[in-house]
Amino acid sequence: MSTKTQILNHEEITKKINRIAFQIYEDNYDEKEIVIVGIAKKGHLLAKKIAVKLSEITTIKITDASLLINKDEPLSEDITLSIDPKEIKNKVVILVDDVLNSGKTLIYGVKYLLNFDMKRMSTVVLVDRNHKRYPIGTHYVGLSLSTTLKDHISVEFTNGKMAAFVS
Numbered sequence: 001m002s003t004k005t006q007i008l009n010h011e012e013i014t015k016k017i018n019r020i021a022f023q024i025y026e027d028n029y030d031e032k033e034i035v036i037v038g039i040a041k042k043g044h045l046l047a048k049k050i051a052v053k054l055s056e057i058t059t060i061k062i063t064d065a066s067l068l069i070n071k072d073e074p075l076s077e078d079i080t081l082s083i084d085p086k087e088i089k090n091k092v093v094i095l096v097d098d099v100l101n102s103g104k105t106l107i108y109g110v111k112y113l114l115n116f117d118m119k120r121m122s123t124v125v126l127v128d129r130n131h132k133r134y135p136i137g138t139h140y141v142g143l144s145l146s147t148t149l150k151d152h153i154s155v156e157f158t159n160g161k162m163a164a165f166v167s
Contacts, residue, residue, distance in 0.1 A: 007153075008143060008164035013126065016142035017046070020124055021053035023140050025060070027122070028092050033061040035093045035118075037081070039109050040068045043097035045157050046126055050096060063087060067095070067109050074108035085116045093121045098155040100125040100141075103134035110136065127153050127164055 008016070028034055034054065038047025044066040051064045066082040095109050106123060113121060122139040130146050147153065147166060155164045 004165040004167040006163055007127075007145065007166050010161045010163060013142070013162040013164065016126065017049050018053055020140045020142060021050050021057060024050070024094060024122070025054060025058050028060070029058070031060055031092050033063060033091050035063045035065060035088050035091050037065045037067050037093055037095050037113065039095070039097040039105060040066045042155050042157065046098050046155070047096035050094075050124065067112065069105060069109055069112070071105045074104065079108070079112040081112075088113070088116050088118045090117065090119050093118045094124055095121060096124040098126050099153045100128045100138060101131055101153070103132040103136040107134040107136040126155055129153055
């Protein structure tokens with residue numbers, strides 16, 4: 001039987017989202033538009049929250065998009081973007097996921113987006129577990145957490161509240 005231990009509560013995650021949004025704004029204050037692409041499903045939920053905060057603190061146009069990828073076998077199915085890829089042309093793209101474990105999902109997401117001509121790309125994760133097996137870095141991190149390989153990190157979105165757990 002595994003037990004879950006909360007590592008971030010709703011208020012802590014909200015503070016991290018706010019900090020990440022301000023960091024993104026500071027790095028891109030002179031842009032006309034920023035495209036926030038969240039890896040479906042939880043990465044997109046997080047991306048939407050970052051997009052809302054960015055919209056509150058800046059007049060830069062914020063476009064929200066979802067990237068659908070098979071997290072277990074990224075090459076087994078086509079990766080799909082919820083917006084027309086022409087909408088990211090010459091724009092700053094921020095790729096968001098909830099947890100960085102091995103880096104596989106994030107690197108395949110980056111690989112897919114690199115097929116399109118964008119101005120610049122950055123990556124965001126709420127929790128970085130520091131178990132990378134792929135050469136991927138993150139620009140914005142909510143929490144770096146050293147865990148064992150057996151640990152499982154989950155970010156849960158229920159009834160408008162967010163929490164992160166290790167089990």
